[in-house]
Amino acid sequence: MQQRLQERKQQHLYRYRKTISSACGAEVNINNKAYIDFSSNDYLGLANHPLVVETLKKSAQKYGVGSGASHLVSGHSDAHERLENEIATLTGRDRAIVFSSGYMANLGVISAVFGKGDFIFEDKWNHASLLDGGLISGARFQRYLHNDISNLKSHLDKNKLGNHNSTQQTLIVTDGVFSMDGDIAPLKELASTAEKNQAVLMVDDAHGFGVLGENGLGCAELLNLNQQQLPILMATFGKALGTYGAFVAGSNALIESIIQFSRNYIYTTALPPALMDATRCSLRLLQEESERRVQLRYNIQYFRSEAKLLNLPLSDSQTPIQPLLVGSSERVSQLAKKLEEAGVLVGAIRPPTVPKNTARLRITFSAAHKQEHIEALLECLKQQKSFFKKADQ
Numbered sequence: 001m002q003q004r005l006q007e008r009k010q011q012h013l014y015r016y017r018k019t020i021s022s023a024c025g026a027e028v029n030i031n032n033k034a035y036i037d038f039s040s041n042d043y044l045g046l047a048n049h050p051l052v053v054e055t056l057k058k059s060a061q062k063y064g065v066g067s068g069a070s071h072l073v074s075g076h077s078d079a080h081e082r083l084e085n086e087i088a089t090l091t092g093r094d095r096a097i098v099f100s101s102g103y104m105a106n107l108g109v110i111s112a113v114f115g116k117g118d119f120i121f122e123d124k125w126n127h128a129s130l131l132d133g134g135l136i137s138g139a140r141f142q143r144y145l146h147n148d149i150s151n152l153k154s155h156l157d158k159n160k161l162g163n164h165n166s167t168q169q170t171l172i173v174t175d176g177v178f179s180m181d182g183d184i185a186p187l188k189e190l191a192s193t194a195e196k197n198q199a200v201l202m203v204d205d206a207h208g209f210g211v212l213g214e215n216g217l218g219c220a221e222l223l224n225l226n227q228q229q230l231p232i233l234m235a236t237f238g239k240a241l242g243t244y245g246a247f248v249a250g251s252n253a254l255i256e257s258i259i260q261f262s263r264n265y266i267y268t269t270a271l272p273p274a275l276m277d278a279t280r281c282s283l284r285l286l287q288e289e290s291e292r293r294v295q296l297r298y299n300i301q302y303f304r305s306e307a308k309l310l311n312l313p314l315s316d317s318q319t320p321i322q323p324l325l326v327g328s329s330e331r332v333s334q335l336a337k338k339l340e341e342a343g344v345l346v347g348a349i350r351p352p353t354v355p356k357n358t359a360r361l362r363i364t365f366s367a368a369h370k371q372e373h374i375e376a377l378l379e380c381l382k383q384q385k386s387f388f389k390k391a392d393q
């Protein structure tokens, strides 16, 4: 162990945890020092919203803290049912099911439905949990180039030759919004490619749900994809909704298959019922406080226009995830440390999370950020501009 740990340090890939001693928000505390946080996924500022907190408290008074068992034993409550029904209605799907986390949902749905003899095609930059789900399913598993429909098609065509029987299933799976780049997958094209190839499309909308679309219902709403076009819709509660957990929505057969066959669903304790009520409160706030999405969009646009003036290496992302490419792991660690010393927290993302030589700052925006927070961030980035030199050239 020691040798591997030492190597990781030498490669500037060592990870450290910051210990936060305040609630999630635009400003957080570490060791009695205040920081502006541009690294959380609390896009709408709901993680510490008074109504969500109050709902959690009230519901805990009724249900207690723990659910006490897994869903198939005695952990499944009417609070879980209410949330599932509400999500099905909101997303226009037949049914929805709640998982303990997004990671579990992705492993659980893929391996419950797909297995030996099936084919799975994944975007190269998919979230680790989707890749792991594909691997443990036992299906034949291939990755296509990022957002590259023609590369996906050539993978599909190659695998058509020879092996085709009626029970063989094909899954195409992608992030809706890519977690390290913030770009949106070409879901319309993926849906029509899936249809032409009798494949099933699955989208992980962890970063789109709550943020994108007229009502904040994510990529499926933004691009108007119904259940037939997008049969497996997955999203999480731990990001824009500010709570914890995840859901999968789709046909009755899909949800029943999960209940019957998904090991990641069956063999784990159900989430606390109070958390289900808190999540329903967040869903209600998506509608009632839609100005949060307006503020978030404003914050993103303001940052982008100012960063452009500073010639910072912006990507094309229009979502709250704004990466700034640095390149080397060593430099990105140094840069993040400089910003931290100045009181600004941003993600320093290095391999293996992203490809080699593409280490970057991952700056995330929230409706909770005020103008002065963004100004402070821009000022820090301006002072550290020399770190971006390489990416400029």
Ligand SMILES: *Cc1c(COP(=O)(O)O)cnc(C)c1O
Binding pocket: 100, 101, 102, 103, 104, 106, 127, 129, 175, 179, 204, 206, 207, 236, 237, 238, 245, 246
């Ligand atoms: C965060 C994330 C997950 C995991 O969700 P958790 O609820 O945190 O386990 C899955 N997929 C994507 C794209 C994510 O960003």
